[in-house]
Amino acid sequence: MEIRKMIPSDWPDVASIYAEGMATGYATFETEVPTYEHWDRNHLTICRLVATHDLEIVGWAALSPVSGRCVYGGVAEVSVYVGSKSRGLGVGKLLLNHLILESEAAGYWTLQSGIFPDNKGSIVLHEKLGFRKIGHRERVAQLHGIWKDNVLFERRSNKVGI
Numbered sequence: 001m002e003i004r005k006m007i008p009s010d011w012p013d014v015a016s017i018y019a020e021g022m023a024t025g026y027a028t029f030e031t032e033v034p035t036y037e038h039w040d041r042n043h044l045t046i047c048r049l050v051a052t053h054d055l056e057i058v059g060w061a062a063l064s065p066v067s068g069r070c071v072y073g074g075v076a077e078v079s080v081y082v083g084s085k086s087r088g089l090g091v092g093k094l095l096l097n098h099l100i101l102e103s104e105a106a107g108y109w110t111l112q113s114g115i116f117p118d119n120k121g122s123i124v125l126h127e128k129l130g131f132r133k134i135g136h137r138e139r140v141a142q143l144h145g146i147w148k149d150n151v152l153f154e155r156r157s158n159k160v161g162i
Contacts, residue, residue, distance in 0.1 A: 003098045006048035006060060011036040013057035014050065021081045026116040029141050044076060047102045051091050058086040061095040063103060066112065074109040074161055092125050100129060100155065109161025112154040123151065131155040
């Protein structure tokens with residue numbers, strides 16, 4: 001397996017994996033895959049990664065800004081998605097670990113994630129890589145008309161911002 005920088009031509013495969021995540025009902029509040037242009041505007045241009053196996057994209061990870069205020073310039077929101085055929089094989093761990101390293105190299109001191117409580121695999125993954133639960137938002141938003149909770153996790157760098 002290889003981790004490399006995501007490039008715009010990866011979008012069809014990335015979008016397909018994103019759609020698979022949406023179909024689970026516990027990966028995102030989004031209900032439609034955005035255009036690349038929309039996705040690109042809403043994610044940082046750094047720390048965009050794909051995992052490949054036999055030249056096929058099997059997962060992706062990226063960061064989004066949490067705020068436009070300069071005081072939050074070192075804080076980002078994590079997205080990690082793994083294709084349905086590659087779940088449970090360590091792809092997510094490899095992607096998130098690389099994302100942590102790249103984010104620290106870019107000066108980010110805090111990474112945060114909002115995870116649905118029923119997404120047990122994502123919770124375990126984040127905990128294994130040093131994220132800690134910092135809160136639980138009850139009925140924070142609806143997905144397909146159903147109120148959903150969100151568990152908040154963060155990872156504070158021990159290299160940046162100390």
